[in-house]
Amino acid sequence: MEIRTRFAPSPTGYMHIGNLRTALYEFLIAKSQGGKFILRIEDTDQERYVEGATEIIYNTLKMTGLTHDEGPDIGGDYGPYVQSERMGMYLEYALQLVEKGEAYYCFCTKERLESLKVSNKEGTAFAKYDRHCLSLSKEEIQKNLDAGMPYVIRQKMPTEGTTTFSDVVYGDITVENSELDDQILIKADGFPTYNFANVVDDHLMEITHVVRGSEYLSSTPKYNLLYKAFGWTAPEYVHLPPVMRDAHHKLSKRHGDKSFEDLVREGYLVEAIVNYIALLGWSPSDNQEIFSLEELKEKFTISGLSKSPSIFDIKKLTWMNSEYIKNMEFEKYFELVKPRLEEAVKTKTLDIRKIAALLQKRLETLNDIPRLVDFFDTLPKYGTELYVHKKMKTTEEIALTALKAVVPVIESIDDWNEEVIHDKLMALVTELGMKNGQVLWPVRTALSGEPTSPGGAIELADILGKEETLRRIAVGIEKLS
RNA sequence: GGCCCGUUGGUCAAGCGGUCAAGACGCGGCCCUCUCACGGCUGAAACAAGGGUUCGAUUCCCUUACGGGUCACCA
Numbered sequence: 001m002e003i004r005t006r007f008a009p010s011p012t013g014y015m016h017i018g019n020l021r022t023a024l025y026e027f028l029i030a031k032s033q034g035g036k037f038i039l040r041i042e043d044t045d046q047e048r049y050v051e052g053a054t055e056i057i058y059n060t061l062k063m064t065g066l067t068h069d070e071g072p073d074i075g076g077d078y079g080p081y082v083q084s085e086r087m088g089m090y091l092e093y094a095l096q097l098v099e100k101g102e103a104y105y106c107f108c109t110k111e112r113l114e115s116l117k118v119s120n121k122e123g124t125a126f127a128k129y130d131r132h133c134l135s136l137s138k139e140e141i142q143k144n145l146d147a148g149m150p151y152v153i154r155q156k157m158p159t160e161g162t163t164t165f166s167d168v169v170y171g172d173i174t175v176e177n178s179e180l181d182d183q184i185l186i187k188a189d190g191f192p193t194y195n196f197a198n199v200v201d202d203h204l205m206e207i208t209h210v211v212r213g214s215e216y217l218s219s220t221p222k223y224n225l226l227y228k229a230f231g232w233t234a235p236e237y238v239h240l241p242p243v244m245r246d247a248h249h250k251l252s253k254r255h256g257d258k259s260f261e262d263l264v265r266e267g268y269l270v271e272a273i274v275n276y277i278a279l280l281g282w283s284p285s286d287n288q289e290i291f292s293l294e295e296l297k298e299k300f301t302i303s304g305l306s307k308s309p310s311i312f313d314i315k316k317l318t319w320m321n322s323e324y325i326k327n328m329e330f331e332k333y334f335e336l337v338k339p340r341l342e343e344a345v346k347t348k349t350l351d352i353r354k355i356a357a358l359l360q361k362r363l364e365t366l367n368d369i370p371r372l373v374d375f376f377d378t379l380p381k382y383g384t385e386l387y388v389h390k391k392m393k394t395t396e397e398i399a400l401t402a403l404k405a406v407v408p409v410i411e412s413i414d415d416w417n418e419e420v421i422h423d424k425l426m427a428l429v430t431e432l433g434m435k436n437g438q439v440l441w442p443v444r445t446a447l448s449g450e451p452t453s454p455g456g457a458i459e460l461a462d463i464l465g466k467e468e469t470l471r472r473i474a475v476g477i478e479k480l481s
Numbered sequence: 482g483g484c485c486c487g488u489u490g491g492u493c494a495a496g497c498g499g500u501c502a503a504g505a506c507g508c509g510g511c512c513c514u515c516u517c518a519c520g521g522c523u524g525a526a527a528c529a530a531g532g533g534u535u536c537g538a539u540u541c542c543c544u545u546a547c548g549g550g551u552c553a554c555c556a
Binding site: 010042106113124127152179184186188194213214215216217219221239247248250279283287306308310311312313315318319320326358361362363389391392429435436441444445448450451453455457458 | 482483484485486487488491492493494495503504505506507514515516517518519520548549550551552553554555556
């Protein structure tokens with residue numbers, strides 16, 4: 001049988017990291033076994049409707065490579081794929097259940113339901129429906145219906161025995177049927193509840209693996225009983241532990257946690273984000289950590305999924321991001337950073353290709369760029385203490401001597417390139433009988449005006465050019481004199 | 482509160498009765514080196530607690546603790 005999974009997000013206006021991970025796993029479960037990955041938009045919560053939100057979903061799936069095989073935008077044989085367009089069909093299914101004696105009409109008012117609630121010491125109220133309307137006769141029901149009384153349709157749960165279902169991640173879970181409430185299937189407004197719509201949709205779309213957050217674990221017995229009531233085959237359940245911000249809280253956009261697009265905006269690569277979240281709750285059979293989406297499709301197995309929550313660690317993501325940047329083929333990397341460099345480097349005569357090369361091994365995120373290249377445009381104000389470096393064995397005096405000696409050497413260079421600069425400066429070092437660092441550190445400092453810089457004296461000189469190099473060295477000499 | 486689930490270093494995690502309890506991030510040290518970064522080497526750091534079962538428990542069972550989830554005419 002062909003595996004079919006679905007991603008069923010609500011259009012909220014952004015892609016939550018936890019949702020993206022769910023989508024990833026759904027995609028991988030299907031794709032690792034040659035199955036189909038379906039997109040279904042659950043837009044029935046009108047209160048939360050956000051303009052353009054579905055575009056964000058399409059766009060994210062496209063960016064991440066989680067391409068769906070069926071969905072609202074591309075169609076398929078199991079449509080419609082937008083839940084609001086499916087609204088007409090649910091009542092009919094609920095009525096089938098009423099017919100079979102698996103569900104029943106309920107005319108209870110909200111007030112009556114409210115009166116059923118029992119509060120405990122903490123003040124929290126709990127209620128289980130008392131089945132007041134279960135005993136209504138056909139005539140009474142018809143009379144109420146004719147009178148236009150508002151009603152809901154409830155699922156009739158078994159009162160004895162237990163229900164067991166097997167979750168692929170959590171194993172067998174058993175609950176007492178007496179714990180189960182007669183949940184509402186159709187609301188008074190005629191629309192289905194989420195739980196009911198889900199079961200019907202998943203069945204009609206022939207979803208074989210229902211993948212969702214572990215918060216649904218406790219309602220799954222009810223789902224299973226619904227399938228059973230219909231006489232349908234229940235899907236495989238794959239419940240996923242949550243992605244946490246810390247030990248106590250789930251990641252949530254509302255509490256300031258970053259969404260997928262926030263991370264992209266902050267200079268994280270899409271591939272790195274996908275790779276990182278794949279490992280948040282799943283691990284391969286070996287120790288591999290860097291995976292392309294293609295490799296994930298090959299290596300993913302449901303058995304590698306974990307049961308306990310994982311805390312989102314931005315530091316590890318950042319490391320992984322830098323790995324992706326470092327290992328990128330240079331031309332591809334250059335295309336990626338070019339726009340940001342063009343914006344960050346104001347001096348247009350500078351070779352941003354060379355600057356990019358210097359940065360490739362030093363970037364953690366793309367947003368590091370401006371901070372790292374700032375000094376190329378303008379020499380920062382700095383104090384002469386920067387010239388003193390213990391390990392380089394420099395003092396202000398040595399630095400001054402070195403810089404003065406460097407000037408004529410630099411002036412003598414006509415063919416300005418890294419190799420020539422290197423050879424001339426090294427020759428000077430030998431001539432002066434100094435340590436490399438005693439000459440090069442002062443030059444690097446004079447050129448950057450920073451305690452650290454991406455690249456050493458020679459690389460910086462090459463990029464800055466002869467004229468600017470001499471100018472900055474002169475500034476250094478002046479400061480030190 | 483009832484029910485369900487979870488618990489290996491700070492974090493991600495391997496483990497599926499016998500291991501010196503992997504690996505990665507982060508942190509410390511050393512090396513490389515014209516700074517930083519990269520790279521290489523290296524160090525500190527964990528089985529929530531108590532009972533069983535067993536020749537032997539991180540691994541199986543029970544209890545406790547602590548976390549989380551769920552008990553809507555919300556999704």
